[in-house]
Amino acid sequence: MFAIVDCNNFYASCERVFNPTLEKRPVVVLSNNDGCIIARSAEAKAIGIKMGTPVFEARKMIKKHNIVVFSSNYPLYGDMSNRVMETLRSITPDVEVYSIDEAFLNLRGTKAMCGSLNTLSRDLRTKVKKWTGIPVSIGVAPTKTLAKIGNRLAKKRAEAAGVYVLNSESAIRQALEATPVEDIWGIGRQYAAFLYQSGIENAWQLRQARESWVKQHMSVVGQRLHMELRGVSCLPLEMLDPPKKMIGSSRSFAKPLATLNAVEEAVATYVTRIGEKLRKQRSCAQVITVFVRTNRFSKHAVQYANARTLQMPVPTDSTPEMISYAFRILQMIYREGYAYKKAGVMVGGLVPSYDCQQHLFDQVDRKKAIRAMQAMDEINEKMGRFKVRSAAMGFKAQGETRQQKLSPNYTSNWSEILEVQV
DNA sequence: TCTGGGGTCCTAGGACCC
DNA sequence: TCTGGGGTCCTAGGACCC
Numbered sequence: 001m002f003a004i005v006d007c008n009n010f011y012a013s014c015e016r017v018f019n020p021t022l023e024k025r026p027v028v029v030l031s032n033n034d035g036c037i038i039a040r041s042a043e044a045k046a047i048g049i050k051m052g053t054p055v056f057e058a059r060k061m062i063k064k065h066n067i068v069v070f071s072s073n074y075p076l077y078g079d080m081s082n083r084v085m086e087t088l089r090s091i092t093p094d095v096e097v098y099s100i101d102e103a104f105l106n107l108r109g110t111k112a113m114c115g116s117l118n119t120l121s122r123d124l125r126t127k128v129k130k131w132t133g134i135p136v137s138i139g140v141a142p143t144k145t146l147a148k149i150g151n152r153l154a155k156k157r158a159e160a161a162g163v164y165v166l167n168s169e170s171a172i173r174q175a176l177e178a179t180p181v182e183d184i185w186g187i188g189r190q191y192a193a194f195l196y197q198s199g200i201e202n203a204w205q206l207r208q209a210r211e212s213w214v215k216q217h218m219s220v221v222g223q224r225l226h227m228e229l230r231g232v233s234c235l236p237l238e239m240l241d242p243p244k245k246m247i248g249s250s251r252s253f254a255k256p257l258a259t260l261n262a263v264e265e266a267v268a269t270y271v272t273r274i275g276e277k278l279r280k281q282r283s284c285a286q287v288i289t290v291f292v293r294t295n296r297f298s299k300h301a302v303q304y305a306n307a308r309t310l311q312m313p314v315p316t317d318s319t320p321e322m323i324s325y326a327f328r329i330l331q332m333i334y335r336e337g338y339a340y341k342k343a344g345v346m347v348g349g350l351v352p353s354y355d356c357q358q359h360l361f362d363q364v365d366r367k368k369a370i371r372a373m374q375a376m377d378e379i380n381e382k383m384g385r386f387k388v389r390s391a392a393m394g395f396k397a398q399g400e401t402r403q404q405k406l407s408p409n410y411t412s413n414w415s416e417i418l419e420v421q422v
Numbered sequence: 423t424c425t426g427g428g429g430t431c432c433t434a435g436g437a438c439c440c
Numbered sequence: 441t442c443t444g445g446g447g448t449c450c451t452a453g454g455a456c457c458c
Contacts, residue, residue, distance in 0.1 A: 030426090031425090031426035031427075032426045032427065033424095033425090033426065034424090035424080035425050035426055036425060036426060038426070038427095052425090052426090053425090054424065054425040055424075055425085056423080056424040056425080057424085057425085059424090072426090098457095098458085099457080099458045100458075101458080102458080185456095185457080186455095186456070186457080187456085188455060188456050188457085189455090189456095190454080190455065190456090191455075191456085218455095219431095219432060219433070219455090220431095220432075220433095221431070221432065221455080221456080244429080245429090245430080246428090246429070246430085247428090247429090248427085248428060248429080249427085249428085250426090250427065250428085251426085251427080252425085252426070252427090295425090296425090297424090297425055342426095344427090346428095401426095402424095
């Protein structure tokens, strides 16, 4: 049996843990750059605030209902996520961290088999709340996809009180009939529209569809999903996270940038982040892509977007080297006269760094570069991010993002730790 | 005025090999 | 009139996830 443990309104709940005055009040958390609403407390959802709404469109509602607004605070959420995951590991080592706020558990072999899955799940839910302050919902079923369906009902139905177990054919049928196709894990907008057109509206109807028909229209991904709905587990628990195949970094700018130099400094910053991630997972990259674009929502501004990919001669994880390639690309795609709203960098073709094919006529002293990057990473680890950095990033952070409603880093910065008055 | 960021997997088609 | 068969690798684009 699989369980999926999903934190309720995770970012909003994290903010609440350290600020109990937010209890019962509508809370929303914004995306990078304070752009869109990406997390909502139950109260905010009840008011009718939709996921992904641009904050300026919701301004009236925010004012009217006195909604508390936060910029996103990823150091805080990441840390709270670790606490939740550690708590889950206290009942079983079989934990797959699926996202910042979700984990799959394999309940086989846990004490559950002695008691009921229901009791075990309820106990786990209580434990996570008590140890971390984060409320979670739990779905339990014979496959991951069915567990996800259970989880949705655990959240939706008050009488479920946060736990929904699909442990019999009749329970599964009931749950599937109550699940519209667009709410199935793996069914997005396109497939949902297609299924409705084909007369399939809920998960039970999809389960009854012919396998060959599903395969024909939804490829093997759909076929797997179909089997999972029928109780045949096709998606195993993945406990160790495989190395990334692609790493990217991009941002929208609070204020558009109009000079090559400013865009260069932003791009250098993205490459620096990518370099850190690459070295952390001990990979080198073979290709690098840079893209720039103007504000795609602006109706009057002249639009321009471009991207280019470069094959690097030798796989590398060296920040300065990647910056020079990124700048070369930027030279090719940058055009004067536009107000740039967003830029980004991606690297791919990742290979393990111990396994990099060298180049016969390589001009770079790789050993030196490796030692320099190691020293830089160590200093920054100790003294704070970007303390030692490439001059290409500039002195003043370019393309800075807006973060006007940031909560303190309660759990990751000594000077922002919570103060309690006695 | 104002609209996020970071990923994965699959398929079809082209280029190439013998 | 009529032009094989079997395969790999790469890329772009589409679909999905949180």
